[in-house]
Amino acid sequence: MKAVVYDRPGRFAVRDLPDPQPGPRDVLLRVLMAGVCGTDLHLHVGEFGPTYPLVPGHEIVGEVVGLGAEVSRLRPGQRVVLDNTTSCGACIECRRARPAFCRHLIAQGVNAPGGFAERIVAAEERCFEVDDLPVETAVFAEPTACVVHGLDVLGLRPVARVLLFGAGPTGLLLTQLLARSGAGSLTVAELVQAKLDLAAARGADHAILVDPSDPGVARSRLREIAPDGFDVVIDATGTLGVLEGAIALTRTGGTVFAYGMTPEAARWQVPSYEVFRREITIKGSFAQQFSFDRALEALRTRRIDTTGIITHRFRLDQYGEALAAVADSTCIKAVITPQQA
Ligand SMILES: [Zn+2]
Ligand SMILES: [Zn+2]
Structure with missing residues (x-):
């Protein structure tokens, strides 16, 4: 599959990587759309704690195309958004109900493979079904949760x-x-x-x-x-x-x-x-915790209307242009649609 890959701050390329393999409780997603965020500009210069090699992209909508052996809820063909973070549940922050500050936080698109790729693996329990939402709306789930x-x-x-x-x-x-x-x-x-x-x-x-x-x-x-x-x-x-x-x-x-x-x-x-x-x-305020369900509720009820907010769309091989757009004040929201690449 193709993905945007950083080797170090400031240096990325679109590369061919092996398709990721889902673990027993994971699903394999075909990435339909991924939002480009101001955070991605910080990651580009090495801020926000990236680990390398890094596939960025943390605002992700995908279609389920593969299931781990123990997956019971999701089915192929379903559209999902994902909470890109996994906390350990046991550290001093997790024990005080602050999972976003987990000492062992895994954040896809920051220190684990993210969504500026044709495919991504995600834990079933962190996927939220959004078959009833257009992709252009669902891509706002993560920023709305924040x-x-x-x-x-x-x-x-x-x-x-x-x-x-x-x-x-x-x-x-x-x-x-x-x-x-x-x-x-x-x-x-x-x-x-x-x-x-x-x-x-x-x-x-x-x-x-x-x-x-x-x-x-x-x-x-x-x-x-x-x-x-x-x-x-x-x-x-x-x-x-x-x-x-x-x-x-x-x-x-x-x-x-x-x-x-x-x-x-x-x-x-x-x-x-x-x-x-x-x-x-x-x-x-930093990131999101315990707020994905309510974010989706706000999008479903149109308490939040995202019409007109996406102003720029890019393919994976245009990632440099996407970053330039996000840095430009006339762009509101830029998204990547990996499947066109
Ligand atoms: Zn973001
Ligand atoms: Zn923790």
């Missing part, structure tokens, strides 16, 4: 005034769940008008275009919307400048929520006196 987990961590209070920076794929998923999970008002700030239009159409009450050459204009609009600050300010961009301006926009007793992924070496200057004096909470 967003559901994010809302678990955030613990939004009813009728909170929320400001969200960033209307990329994650920002647009967050927009919809925030608008439908009790936010009193939702303001989305974003650099690209087309993304902002989607956010406005999916539940944002206020859509603020940020001009990086003159950010003061957006800042005064935000002040008008929330003269006392926002209860919650969310960064879904991973941009230090956004984080550094967040506390000033946060109401006394409010929360700054770091949802975007900055470079590993980035450092954020926090006005510590403000945190103390105004009782500001700073929270982060």
Whole structure:
């Protein structure tokens, strides 16, 4: 089979690999679609803990084409999405119900073979049947599970005034769940008008275009919307400048929520006196845990509507172009369809 393979940071090629063999409790999947994520850009430069050789790709929709001897639920021909992570169940984090922080975590597409390949093996118990969802919708299962987990961590209070920076794929998923999970008002700030239009159409009450050459204009609009600050300010961009301006926009007793992924070496200057004096909470959210079922529920009920979010499609042999698209602000979501290769 063909797959994108990295030997080391920054160097990948599409190679022929032997078809993976399912173990007794695994299924073999033909990959129908795999989403390209901002995380894949970090993996490209060696961040986020990759092991080599690496086949990336962690947002995966596949068709069951092979069964291990002990597989009892799934059948060939079924469409599934997969939770790409496996935790040990026994380490100090697993014992405290934090499997995403498992000391022995296996994450397909990060430190185990992922979905930018024609085929992938996955444990049956981590596959979720999605025959009723279009492939283009099902491919959002993993990022939606991350967003559901994010809302678990955030613990939004009813009728909170929320400001969200960033209307990329994650920002647009967050927009919809925030608008439908009790936010009193939702303001989305974003650099690209087309993304902002989607956010406005999916539940944002206020859509603020940020001009990086003159950010003061957006800042005064935000002040008008929330003269006392926002209860919650969310960064879904991973941009230090956004984080550094967040506390000033946060109401006394409010929360700054770091949802975007900055470079590993980035450092954020926090006005510590403000945190103390105004009782500001700073929270982060990482990956997903216990949230796949709810993510699929949100997609099935169209609480999250993914129409229009995929803007770019590529074959396996166009992986370099796919990464370039994800780095470009005009792309919202790029996907790989390996079977066309
Ligand atoms: Zn992702
Ligand atoms: Zn563990």
